[in-house]
Amino acid sequence: MSEALRERVAAANAALAAHGLAQASFGNVSEVDREAGVVAIKPSGIPCDSVRPEDVAVVSLETGELLDGLKPSSDTPTHLELYRAWESLGGVAHTHSRFATSWAQAKRPIPCLGTTHADHVDGPVPVTRDLDDDECAGEYERLTGAVIVEALDGRDPLDVPACLVASHGAFTWGVSAAQAVEHAAALEEIAALAFNTVLLEAAAEPVSPALLRRHFARKHGPTAYYGQR
Amino acid sequence: MSEALRERVAAANAALAAHGLAQASFGNVSEVDREAGVVAIKPSGIPCDSVRPEDVAVVSLETGELLDGLKPSSDTPTHLELYRAWESLGGVAHTHSRFATSWAQAKRPIPCLGTTHADHVDGPVPVTRDLDDDECAGEYERLTGAVIVEALDGRDPLDVPACLVASHGAFTWGVSAAQAVEHAAALEEIAALAFNTVLLEAAAEPVSPALLRRHFARKHGPTAYYGQR
């Protein structure tokens, strides 16, 4: 079943590790096949850099039922919640990468302090609210997805392809598993730059809307002029 | 004598170095064989990444007497004290890893600020009290073990597999030498995340007991559902 999908997911998990984003064995990447109604995701407890395509877990997008491969990541219900909420999503990545997680633990959104950020994310990177005690004890992983959707607050997920989960880590996404990983790498760099910036200048101000617009649009808008298109 | 034990200890010391946890030639790992009543440990002054199995020191768990191999690490009495205090321990690691040691030098316990921490340690990572002048001049290494046991304050060492030694570095442990090293790597990541977090937000609050419980239990409790078990 869906050999190419499982190969892309294995490769994307390996890429997450190659970027140094999967510390302490954390992290996982998935991709959805909406026509087939399935999501392929890293198996639970397997390091990101040693996922074999045949071991990738394939689950039902609708029910979460395991259809093929090993037992899926315990974070699978979070991924499913995001795919269900946002039709435009093709891939999702989860990391505990160093600087993104530091912002998540500080429960602070990452302000857009420069063009590196503006090139990738249209405005601040949001942070979720805390889950309350019942939520932690209940459908914890699915509700983690729900508070991410809540934190986006109606913004377009492809314009804001990243969210911090309070006291936890980062989720990023894109049109494919590979793009979700690229966004995870960009988020980590954005988070590191912002960390250094606020240490230098606690009152650092976000960039102007005009500068944000210019940079995001030159890469992503209908008038984009970056790259070889 | 106990060839497999010495090979595991040599490999665990090499793993400590491979994780980048043995800066400036510091660090050592041991494993106990309780049936044989012996502890195998890195020889003194040999870099972690060049310990040959035949050079591993084997000492008596009861008396500390050298039974085989080269002269043991000068920290051997600390290891022995831990094995004697806690029957459940199989392996012990000692590091001066960068971020864990920074917290140890600041004499601050590491609060549980996120799920990376909660996945590995059930609550804060404790820090020992200072040794007084007589203790420093006396059975210094054995007493270092004693203040670690004191700092755990009755908590289960397998739920709290790490302790900071004030002004010194870190000790971690587990059911084997290999697991002690895994915990040393996790501690360093936890310490780095917490360092960044308090720099961003000096008043960062620990996670709720409910979130701590959920994460620690999903990996370690009787209801654990992480991994391919």
Next chain:
Amino acid sequence: MSEALRERVAAANAALAAHGLAQASFGNVSEVDREAGVVAIKPSGIPCDSVRPEDVAVVSLETGELLDGLKPSSDTPTHLELYRAWESLGGVAHTHSRFATSWAQAKRPIPCLGTTHADHVDGPVPVTRDLDDDECAGEYERLTGAVIVEALDGRDPLDVPACLVASHGAFTWGVSAAQAVEHAAALEEIAALAFNTVLLEAAAEPVSPALLRRHFARKHGPTAYYGQR
């Protein structure tokens, strides 16, 4: 056309990546051939470490028109503005390197806090003013070059081979593309040292004019005595 020029530019872009200065795929390097009236620069959207000489974009120094190769970097108008303003420039590099960009995002010039800095830059590394909304919406990239020239404030660009662009990143230059890359690497180290220094000592003072003079002159002045000349 100008095969050697394109090879030097491809190699300089590769060197930028090899120095770890081209995070998140950002960064580009160019070199001018003033006799031929052309500038060779990295093509847009191609990672720095995989630019083939035949893909290097060659544009007119005067008009910016593409003469050969792939579509040029979107930052090309910035490079051209610098070459037109300063006759002595042979190469220009642009990075979002971690520490230099952190200072740029904090909108703080880098004070000369030590001899590592004094060996490379004659005084503080300036930071540009913000571009206003009209400038962001208009000839943004060319005006980025203009505010760099404005920030140098008449200082000799070969004595001050680096400038921070507020909320953006760094531009460096030199007599060749290779030297522009060397200056980008030196700037990143200078920025990292200054970052650490002000964290240790918020009120750290710049070096004395006499020390700055001694170090800059021993490498660069007419009385230079560094190296094998």
Next chain:
Amino acid sequence: MSEALRERVAAANAALAAHGLAQASFGNVSEVDREAGVVAIKPSGIPCDSVRPEDVAVVSLETGELLDGLKPSSDTPTHLELYRAWESLGGVAHTHSRFATSWAQAKRPIPCLGTTHADHVDGPVPVTRDLDDDECAGEYERLTGAVIVEALDGRDPLDVPACLVASHGAFTWGVSAAQAVEHAAALEEIAALAFNTVLLEAAAEPVSPALLRRHFARKHGPTAYYGQR
């Protein structure tokens, strides 16, 4: 002349680079042969990792005159001043390593905050006074050596094998070029740990004299019991 000496010096310079201590091409190592009355040192402007034994500069310990090899490092008069002041020295290393230089730029001595430090340096790492304008304009490099000797303030240089030069970088030494490099690596780790520690806890206190004594003595005193001796 003294082939073995030149080979040791070339190897020690390569080791400095391999330790990551020779950023931005800075750094140099020398060794003295007191019987022959010569000092072998890195040639000026040659990167540490590409010094060939035949290119190592050999100068007179007494006069500084070049006897063999390429033009010596511009820091040679500093090295000579140290060898002349301290008979016990066999090797000297100079670096601009990241954390040591940050403390030097902050003009703060590094307090002994833990046992990593106490294992290598008997008390705080001193920092020199500033050179005044006449000193900067005059025999700058020789006087840099003189203020290092002044900063040691009569302490035994083999007990305090490192000194920060204000606004500049670090000098370390030992009984050989190889040991000077080991001390440079230890100093960088000590400086990094102390940097993190004071960021966590601005008022961090030095270790007790009893702890300092125990650690320094277990490695270095007449009662040393560390290693395979």
